Amino acid sequence: MNTQLLLIQVFNGLVNGAFYALLSLGLAVIFGMLRIVNFMHGALYMLGAFTAFALGQAFGLGFWPSLIIAPLVVALIGMALERGLLSRLYGLEPSYNLLLTFGLTLLTQDLVKQVMLSQYAVSSAPYTPPPALSGVVNLGFVVFPKYRLFVIGLSLLICLVTWFVIEKTRVGAIIRASTENPMVTRAFGIDVSKWVTGVFGVGVGLAGLAGVLAAPIYSVEPYMGAELIITTFAVVVIGGMGSILGSVVTGFAVGVLAAIGAALYPPIANTLVFILMALVLLVRPSGLFGLPEGAR
């Protein structure tokens, strides 16, 4: 493969990387603060895409308003679930929450499937990008869809904003502190549980946003998050459970890695990330950016 082709694939990988980054960012924030492995993340991503589709069908809302409204809807649903269900299991072993969120995933998928079939008589629906972003643009080294460029740009922006909020603001300091060590943070007189619902909302809102962004690229269908979430968990593990920087950097890196893999030897494309995960776990069990358990 020549350098230009390689460059093209690296660039292309950033698109999928953007989805991994947004999803694992949300997972990292949630895991860091709540110690919940949110298995529902993929279903909420799908719910974001489906909400955008349904808003279009019901109110004629286009992409731009949906880009704002759908993540909010997903965040609200997430917060309601956190208050109503997840919070009841906080004192128990983590596996209880894993089972609960897994069950909720199955419920959400089948519910959306039923709604799509009964309301719209389709099992997968197309969603078109806004007119301003449809078509391709010649970048010199590659002819690339405008919309995919937008996806890379917007998700980089969101990741930067999230980083800024977390690193530079007081809210961020509290979240960081609660993520690193909730016990000590409490000892400093900060009510960690007060922040929990909001942080969960932001985390799943990011998944909803990724879903809306994915709708014009992939078909909107009930199982669109099922495959993605597995890769995303691998990303989180590689980056270091709960590490915010780690999840973003690893998200983009894994996207690029998979794209190069697909170009070099397609059968390995989907496996590469798990090979990497196994290697990282062997060499650095706490992940590339994670702190060892003892250091917490």
Next chain:
Amino acid sequence: MQKKLLTALVSTAALAAVTGALAQSARLSDNVVRVGVLTDLSGVYSELSGPGSVRAAQLAAQDFMAANPSFRNKVQVVGVDHQNKADVASNKAAEMIDRQKVDVLMDLPTSSAALAASEVAKNKKIPVMVVTGGTTALTNEKCNKYTFHYAYDNYMLANGTGTAVTKRGGNSWYIIYPNYAFGQDLNRQMTAAIRENGGRVVTNSDATPFPNTDFSSYLLKAQSLKPKVFGTMQAGADLVNVVKQYNEFGLRQQGIGLGIGLLFETDVAALGQDAFAGALATVPWYWNLDQRSRDWAAKFERSFGKKPTWAQAGVYSATMTYLQAVARAKSDDGDAVVKALEGHRFSDFFARSAYIRPQDHRVILDVYTVQVKPRSQAREAGDIFTKVATIPAARAFQPLSESKCKF
């Protein structure tokens, strides 16, 4: 004169009584013929086969019982999900035969699942009519005495579409295929058909994961290879994603045409026909082929709420063909029905000039190379295909001389 008439009447009545008695004495295991539709009830192929295939088999059973009163209430249909997985198909096939006592297996989308079920059925001496699975292995190295391949196969697709596209000037291809039995086989067949017609495949075909959503790496590769045709051997939901992204990357505007291995009406409906417009495909049937087809399609739509795909129409036809063989054999015993099916010639709304080859159990029939119309040319809802050519049964399928089948 009167006496003659009387004799004629009496003998006709006697004959009728005898035939009736014979039909009644058809030896049916546990007094019922059970048709088992083993299909994808919830996954990527459920829309093109799935519940619609089960309904098609039920309609065939009803029509058969109405036409053959001696079988009234004696045909049942069961639908089972194989999830497109070979191991599940294998277990379910065994369970259906042993516990639910089905007498035939029907449909079987996903080639790997079809091969697995066919192996089980062979050991249990139960006929299988593969309709939606495409691999030619079913009538070649993996053929067996109990497996029949209905409707289409990968040879027929490649022979029809590969030839038509290459002859129309699309003589350089870059192919991607889903990495399982169906895709691997279709890639081989398509490559052979392209080469036979003087075309070439510009680089090694790429095997993509199955199922898969993102095909951008391959579309970008096509962009730099600049073949005349980007050939996709994906099917169902995967094909929809490929075509969606083919349009997104603007390959058509860059002079790279679209070559499709296997196309179902549901794929076109999922994206809108303009996304597919101009693409050629080969199909065994489509709902508005002619009046006979329309009549059947209307009946199906009244019952199921949607227009039939050609796979679902194929399941109806295959079920009817099987049941008629049971009537001829006067038994639902596997060996007896296989004997009644072999060498049978017939024609129905779906299968024209059809013949069941006894040597390899390929059911040959007339097939059609079609082109997807742009939406502006559609005369009614669901009007998506223009017929480009009819390929007569004798030329549509792999010649017997090339078959590797030995029972």
